[in-house]
Amino acid sequence: MRIPVPSLAAFLLVSFPSFSADAPAVPHYALDAAKSTLEFSFTQAGAQNKGKFTHYTVNFDFSPDNLAASRLEVTIDMASLATGDQERDDTLRDADLFAVKKFPQARFSATQIVKSASGYEAVGKLTIRDATREARVPFTFRVASEAGTNAGYMAGKTTLKRLDYGVGQGDWKATDQVGNDVSVSFALRLTAAAH
Amino acid sequence: MAIRNTTRRWGAIAQLLHWLIALFIIAQFTLAWLFADLPAGARKLTLLARHKSIGISILMLACLRLGWRWANPTPTLPDTLKPYERSLARFTHALLYVLLFAVPFTGWTMSSARGFPVSWFGLFTLPDLVPKDKSLYNMLVTTHTVLAWILGGVVTLHLGAALKHHFMLKDDVLRRMLPFVSHKPQGSAR
Numbered sequence: 001m002r003i004p005v006p007s008l009a010a011f012l013l014v015s016f017p018s019f020s021a022d023a024p025a026v027p028h029y030a031l032d033a034a035k036s037t038l039e040f041s042f043t044q045a046g047a048q049n050k051g052k053f054t055h056y057t058v059n060f061d062f063s064p065d066n067l068a069a070s071r072l073e074v075t076i077d078m079a080s081l082a083t084g085d086q087e088r089d090d091t092l093r094d095a096d097l098f099a100v101k102k103f104p105q106a107r108f109s110a111t112q113i114v115k116s117a118s119g120y121e122a123v124g125k126l127t128i129r130d131a132t133r134e135a136r137v138p139f140t141f142r143v144a145s146e147a148g149t150n151a152g153y154m155a156g157k158t159t160l161k162r163l164d165y166g167v168g169q170g171d172w173k174a175t176d177q178v179g180n181d182v183s184v185s186f187a188l189r190l191t192a193a194a195h
Numbered sequence: 196m197a198i199r200n201t202t203r204r205w206g207a208i209a210q211l212l213h214w215l216i217a218l219f220i221i222a223q224f225t226l227a228w229l230f231a232d233l234p235a236g237a238r239k240l241t242l243l244a245r246h247k248s249i250g251i252s253i254l255m256l257a258c259l260r261l262g263w264r265w266a267n268p269t270p271t272l273p274d275t276l277k278p279y280e281r282s283l284a285r286f287t288h289a290l291l292y293v294l295l296f297a298v299p300f301t302g303w304t305m306s307s308a309r310g311f312p313v314s315w316f317g318l319f320t321l322p323d324l325v326p327k328d329k330s331l332y333n334m335l336v337t338t339h340t341v342l343a344w345i346l347g348g349v350v351t352l353h354l355g356a357a358l359k360h361h362f363m364l365k366d367d368v369l370r371r372m373l374p375f376v377s378h379k380p381q382g383s384a385r
Binding site for chain 1: 235236237238240241243244247309310311312313314315316317318320327
């Protein structure tokens with residue numbers, strides 16, 4: 001599709017109001033999936049259990065000197081969950097839990113990145129199933145120059161309440177066997193790309 | 196009733212351990228029967244968690260029981276028993292003890308092989324005995340099930356023998372394991 005130049009310019013102006021001469025450029029980072037992990041841990045029958053997602057995308061516009069123009073967008077392919085147990089994975093994909101047929105993706109969209117004592121915090125909306133809630137995800141970020149490209153290392157951990165997102169219908173609403181608290185941790189390698 | 200055993204009668208601790216374990220074994224078979232046909236789901240998970248917690252309780256009680264048995268006199272078998280009956284009784288009791296350890300132990304190991312850590316009523320998590328291994332898990336499911344059925348069979352035999360002693364032989368073999376029943380010298384019921 002051809003986009004008329006004037007409307008593209010207008011789009012850019014509206015989308016990036018901070019795009020002015022004195023604001024530093026904001027590099028764009030994309031996921032290096034092979035060197036990244038996105039994991040979750042939860043209590044099942046009193047014991048700690050772990051799982052991970054293998055398919056997700058991350059788009060991160062970030063400059064520590066221009067947080068106003070920084071953004072984070074994470075989209076997770078929910079069917080890609082893996083807890084190391086086929087039966088459990090199938091159960092998690094079912095209608096009463098993640099309902100991946102109906103809600104194939106979860107999304108975290110942060111339009112606000114703020115500095116915190118230990119790093120940064122991404123503030124935005126997290127959607128799992130059909131529930132969207134405000135979420136604050138703390139993370140650290142450092143850039144390393146590797147073989148001519150800039151790699152960004154992003155890591156963090158947060159705790160969600162699964163029932164806030166309706167993950168657990170029917171019998172799964174009970175939290176005595178599967179706890180409400182689910183901890184999500186990520187260690188991502190991102191590569192800088194041309195904007 | 197005395198706390199410790201005598202050569203004629205089981206003491207309070209031995210009786211308590213015996214009947215608690217008996218109760219737990221009944222609970223275990225009931226739970227296994229309830230979750231056997233359930234599809235994967237919250238209810239099955241709950242029943243399985245109870246089954247595991249009670250199983251670990253049996254394992255702990257079995258350890259206490261063996262220690263207590265070792266530290267106490269064992270009531271002697273009635274003189275009326277024939278030598279082969281004596282051997283059979285000893286063998287059955289030894290087998291019961293072995294199974295009280297083996298059944299929970301295979302259950303715990305099978306959970307580890309499946310990759311599901313075992314928690315005791317959510318209070319603490321037991322260490323995994325083996326790394327996750329699908330074929331070992333399948334083998335242990337069979338072992339656990341077969342051993343459980345053998346335990347069921349031996350318990351039935353044990354119960355039958357106790358009732359035979361009480362109602363047919365009219366000795367005090369059952370009575371001396373019962374609380375709140377006064378002890379009569381052996382043979383006085385005849």
